Amino acid sequence: MSEPVRSTPGSLPLSRLAEPLLRRLSELLDRAAPGKGWRDLAQRAGSRGRVRLSPLDLEQCSLKVLEPEGSPSWSLLKLLGDRGCTVVELVEFLQALEHTEALQCLSHSGIKIVVQPDSQAVLSGQVVKLCCWATGHPFVHYQWFKQEKEVPHGNSPELVLNPVNVNDSGFYICRVNSESSFVFSRWARLEVCDLQGTSHGSLIGLPENKLRICIQPQPQNLTVGDALVLECGAVGNPIPHYQWFRNGFPLANGSKNVYMVTYADVEHQGTYWCHVFNDREDQDSKKIEVIIEDLSDLQKPADLQEQSNHRPVGLLYYAGHGYENYGNSFMVPIDAPNPYRSANCLCVQNILKLMQEKETGLNVFLLDMCRKRNEYDDTILILDALKVTANIVFGYATCQGAEAFEIQQSGLANGIFMKFLKDRLLEDKKITVLLDEVAEDMGKCHLTKGKQALEIRSSLSEKRALTDPIQQTASSAESLARNLQWAKAHELPESMYLEFKCGVQIQLGFAAEFSNVMIIYTRIVKKPPEIVVCRAYVTDFALDLDVDPKEANKGTPEETGSYLVSKDLPKHCLYTRLSSLQKLREHLIFTVCLHYEYPGIEDTMDERKEVNVGKPLIAKLGLHHGFKNNNCVQTCCMANNPFHNQIESSPVAAKYYVPSHCQPNSCPGTYHPNRICSDSIRQPETCSCNGTSRVLPSRHEVLNYSPPVEKSNVPVETTDDTVELEFLLSDNLRFSEQQ
Incomplete structure (x- = not known):
């Protein structure tokens, strides 16, 4: 076995395509109709920041027509290959140009998997067979992996486990190789149930x-x-x-x-x-x-019961941008003006005062934010005196005058503080002891040594922990009303099925990430056999909502910016994330667009249906007062979306927000009220907290990667549950080249 190398599905460089195939593509591009030629391809490719085609590059390609057997398209393809362009990217460009013949040329030359491995749950001791059959020219090789490790002797289209045992549980994938390319099968999940000691x-x-x-x-x-x-x-x-x-x-x-x-x-x-x-x-x-x-x-004296029943716990966790002036900490809302001052922000000390008025038994503040001084704010707040109590704990993500950073891991972006805090949240220890251990964990992180250190302030005199049981008072009319409102704010629209004239049926489903964040997913459940391509998109949302058109109608929830509920959502759908539902004044009305094709017909067919799902989640409570109404709509566009041209020509601005520790309107990924939806590349990653580039990746960098829909067939791991393993496993996948 040769030395393993690292790769991911679909990352085959354009330069590794066989020369006859490149020649054939060049001929098609050289004689293409207007709008589908090599210059149009160059324009599409040049819009990608890392390719960077200069006018001189295009001139040199054009001069190839003066040479015997010269080809501008051949020159362009070689140039793109030398600059790292991949086959997947070339397919994207050709799809945007609707160059069907060139796309067919690429598809016919590749590998086609005709039998995919199936996920299954079996009993220990059974014989399990995972199958992956593929066609390719001149022949193909197979290579099985269990997660990122190669399966010994797994070099045939059928992987047989005889007998299977609980240690064989996990995710399996097959890599199919030909002379010039490779593809991966879909992931197959194997669950092995062990009934040892029980009768079955x-x-x-x-x-x-x-x-x-x-x-x-x-x-x-x-x-x-x-x-x-x-x-x-x-x-x-x-x-x-x-x-x-x-x-x-x-x-x-x-x-x-x-x-x-x-x-x-x-x-x-x-x-x-x-x-x-x-x-x-x-x-x-x-x-x-x-x-x-x-x-x-039965166990508590009556006076102790009465005392414990009236000592609630106050807990505030905040992650976002903040600052500290004259000993007071301020949390900055996402829609604060720029520059912002204390009047635009929430003062942490004021929140503590409100907690004390409720006679809380414990007040905990976990603040994952920067604590640098705001040079635009010279206001000195005169706050009412706080009570002297022995029940206050502050856990600051960083020291006074310093920044708080984020780190990328396994496709997620967490603050450094939260990365280490979440590993210890359920430990039954005094809160100050737990935070001390978190501080020690952070101190071992080489990325932030000398830049960020946890600071703990405490007046706690009791042994109180985050795992302490919550003491509840007897139900009152007020608490019952509050519980009813809480339940009302978590009601989702019912899943529905839509029938289109062409015979396609789709499922429209909904899931809640928070009370003001909802996921809409669409799935094709019935398709006539004469239709070869079929996709359903959602679009035309009111601008009251925060919907990033670039991160809508994606193949995985993670690509929309949703990481918390991905394991609970159905697979093989297109997902769209709606946030700021508290701003929704009217019913949520949007359009479901069906895009489909018939064999032998280049034109695509479109059908649309308007859907009204009422007021979902927190929108039912009418908490929109104070928000500016906007009756315009935004279209959820994406690469290769058939409705993309509508948004490109529209003057409507798309508002969106990606959480970050950076200041609003000065760092990418934050709220930009005037940004126009387009194919342009976003500005470079910087943080204006101190006017310098960031040391660590921002949360926006994690969310900005959007692979083509239905091009990637590998699950994504986003939680401790291994339901989704695509990018994590694929990034670590090791394989041996077989020629």
């Missing part, structure tokens, strides 16, 4: 692909404060999905085979069961009872 005679003799529940949930008798853990396991192909129910209602966080509540209360008791399903069949687990006793009334 009822499963013996069943067809291998049959959906069956092999681990049933068990009844629970708990006391308040215990952990509730329910497990359901199933086997089948396609791989099973799970949805837990309590008293007949689906549970919001119940889409995994294990349902867990870390701190169970009496409200969690009831009748539970799990609905298991895949694309072919479904089955319910047995129904079990969960009983939770509250022993606190």
Whole structure:
């Protein structure tokens, strides 16, 4: 086996294409119709910042017509290849030019996977076969990987695990090689259920692909404060999905085979069961009872109960831009003017005063923000005196007068403080002890040594931890009304199906990331066989909402800027993220656009449907007062979007915001009210907190990568759950060249 090298799917350099193929592409471009020739290709490629084609480059390509057998297109393709242009990028450019013949030339020369490996859940001891069959010229080689590690002897189209065991669980992918290129199969997830010590005679003799529940949930008798853990396991192909129910209602966080509540209360008791399903069949687990006793009334004296019931905890976590003047800390809203002053910001010390008025038992402030002085603000605030209490803890991400940075890891951007804090949040330790350990962890990070250090300020005299149980008062009319409002602010539109005249049916679904952030996803569920290409986009949103058109209708939730709910969303959809729903004055109305093609017809067909989903999530509460109304619409455009030309010619400005620690209107990724949606490259990454370039990548850099829709077929890992592993695994994928 040769030395492994690092690569990612679709990153084949243009310079590595076979010479006959480059010659054929050159001929097609040289004699192309206006708008599809080599100059048009050069213009598209030159808009990419790293290619940078100069007028001299174009002149040299043009002069090739004076040479015998000279070709401007050949010269351009060689030039693009030398400057790192990839085959995927060339395909993007040709799609934008609608050069069908050149695209067919590329597709016919490549590898085509005709059988993809299937995800499946099986019993330990069974024989498992993962299949990947492909065609290519003159022949193809196969290479299987389990996550980023090569599978020994996995060099055939069928990977057989006989017998399979729990250690074989994971994600598998096959790399198919030909002489000039390679492609990856889709990821196949293998779950192996181990029933050692339990009886599973009822499963013996069943067809291998049959959906069956092999681990049933068990009844629970708990006391308040215990952990509730329910497990359901199933086997089948396609791989099973799970949805837990309590008293007949689906549970919001119940889409995994294990349902867990870390701190169970009496409200969690009831009748539970799990609905298991895949694309072919479904089955319910047995129904079990969960009983939770509250022993606190028997264990606590009456006066102690009364005292603890009226000592709530005040906790503020903030990540964003901030500053500190004269000992007061200020949090800067995303829509603050530039320059901003204290009157435009929230003072942390004022929030502490409000907490103290509620007679809180513990006040914790975790501030992931810069603490440099604001040179535009000379105001000295005269604040009311704070109470002298022994229950205050401040955890500052950085020292006074210093900046707070972000770091990129596994496709996510976190503040340095949060990166280390989240690893210890659930530790049952005094909050000051926990923060001390976070400070030690941060001190070992070589990226920020000498630049950022955690600062802790505390007057805490009790042993209080973030894991302390929350003491609740008896239900009052006020608390009941607040709970009803809270529930109302988390109501999503129901999933719906749309039928188009051409016979295509799509599913339109919704998910909540926060009470003011919603994900819309579209999926083709039925397509007539005579239609060869079919995509559904959402567009025409009111500018009351913050929708970044460049990050809409994407192939993964992460490409839209959503990382928190990606594991719970259905796969193989297009996703759009809507934020600032609190600004929505009217019903949410948008357009679903269907784009499809018939074989042998170059023209694309379009159909549109207007959808009204009412007021979703927090928009139901009408919290838009004070926001400027804007009746214009913005179109969610993207590379190769058939409706992109509409937005390019429109004067409507697209507003969007990507969280960052940089000052508004001075760093990329922040709120720009006058930015026009276009294909232009965004400005270089800088941070104006001190007028110098940033030491570490900003959050915008993480979100700015948008691979072509349906070009990448590898999952993305965004959480500890390995449902999505595309970019992490692909970035670490090692393989051996086989010729």
